[in-house]
Amino acid sequence: MIDLKFGIIGCGLISNWHADAILQIEGTQLVGATDVNEKARAAFASKYNIQAFNSVEELLASEDIDVVCICTPSGLHAPLAVRAANAGKHIIVEKPMAITLKEADEVIEACEKNNVKAAVVSQLRFTNAIKKLKDAVDEGLLGRLISGDVYMKFYRSQEYYDKGGWRGTWKMDGGGALMNQGIHSIDLIQYIMGPVKTIFAYTRTLARKIEVEDTAAAILEYENGALGVIQATTSIYPGLPRRIEVSGDKGTIIVDGHSITNWT
Ligand SMILES: NC(=O)c1ccc[n+]([C@@H]2O[C@H](COP(=O)([O-])OP(=O)(O)OC[C@H]3O[C@@H](n4cnc5c(N)ncnc54)[C@H](O)[C@@H]3O)[C@@H](O)[C@H]2O)c1
Structure with missing residues (x-):
């Protein structure tokens, strides 16, 4: 049984670690990914045999996705996390969670408002x-x-x-x-x-x-x-x-x- 379906935003270096981890966890499924770089998202989708979403909007609008991994450059983490929370998605955000305290507080506020959970990758x-x-x-x-x-x-x-x-x-x-x-x-x-x-x-x-x-x-x-x-x-x-x-x-x-x- 699949309990949690994942989407990934940002198909660069670290996204592979997220995809590989999701594939190893029982009860999870990697549904799709998106990247502003068309080639990057196509290559990633092909590697993992998943859907390539054409935009963040499209990925966040998908009812097939429960959790979003944010794997973009750090300055986009908080704005994307807020958008994901407002779309009702749970969030796994790469480190750093945000690049200012104000933005970190905005992520927490958006998660509380939308009753979703956020986790920051602090694997050490x-x-x-x-x-x-x-x-x-x-x-x-x-x-x-x-x-x-x-x-x-x-x-x-x-x-x-x-x-x-x-x-x-x-x-x-x-x-x-x-x-x-x-x-x-x-x-x-x-x-x-x-x-x-x-x-x-x-x-x-x-x-x-x-x-x-x-x-x-x-x-x-x-x-x-x-x-x-x-x-x-x-x-x-x-x-x-x-x-x-x-x-x-x-x-x-x-x-x-x-x-x-x-x-x-
Ligand atoms: N946990 C760790 O130990 C660890 C290790 C490496 C990187 N990271 C973090 O992961 C993040 C990404 O690092 P990386 O090395 O994978 O970078 P990267 O440059 O290899 O990949 C970033 C990807 O995001 C895409 N992107 C940029 N803007 C976007 C947007 N608006 N929408 C969708 N996609 C967009 C880029 O096209 C690129 O493919 C960084 O924040 C970094 O700090 C964490």
Whole structure:
């Protein structure tokens, strides 16, 4: 029995991950997809043997679709999510959910008004290392939390930015190392440490020819009183694995990439 029927907006790189995941989940069906690029939507529809909708309007008007995956450039996430909610569709929106707080609030409001659910893709929350770290913190194994730090010293070439067209722009990427690449770990550190009370940061564009930041360093205070550091780059060579360090007065856990490398 099919319980949930999916449509995808935006047939680029990440949409393949959504389609492959939907195909693996029992009780779901991938019905169709759309993209402003006619070739992209035709190729995607042919690859997955699904309907190619000619426009977002057409896809949202389809009574065959219950859930819409939004896989477009980031600046379109919130406006499309609001349209999808107003069309009565549930939403799975790629990260970042929105590129401003105001737009994120508009998505939540539209979902509440139309009684639909929205989920943001934050897949790193479900890795084994993060699940263990989160459980350890929630169970109090690290004691009173003292510091929560993330280091995301990544590398992205100039070609990476030039290829997408939308990447590295304020309007469609919404930010750089922090908004696009860094958002995953910024989500994780708040998921683990709790909300942030105050933050101070420097952001710079040091190495790439882009509008947004390729280098950022921030100091934060969490509402629970702990302090922390966020570093994010797409500018350094050769790039390092993501590192998360959480310490309390009874212990420390360090996650490097997807592995716990220290638990003391
Ligand atoms: N969760 C993750 O780890 C992860 C990884 C990669 C990308 N992403 C996110 O996925 C999103 C897309 O990234 P990508 O790498 O697939 O980009 P992409 O450029 O490969 O694909 C975007 C697609 O959207 C289409 N598009 C643009 N405007 C549209 C519109 N108005 N209506 C319909 N289609 C439209 C483009 O033609 C393109 O085919 C970004 O927001 C990015 O942050 C998330």
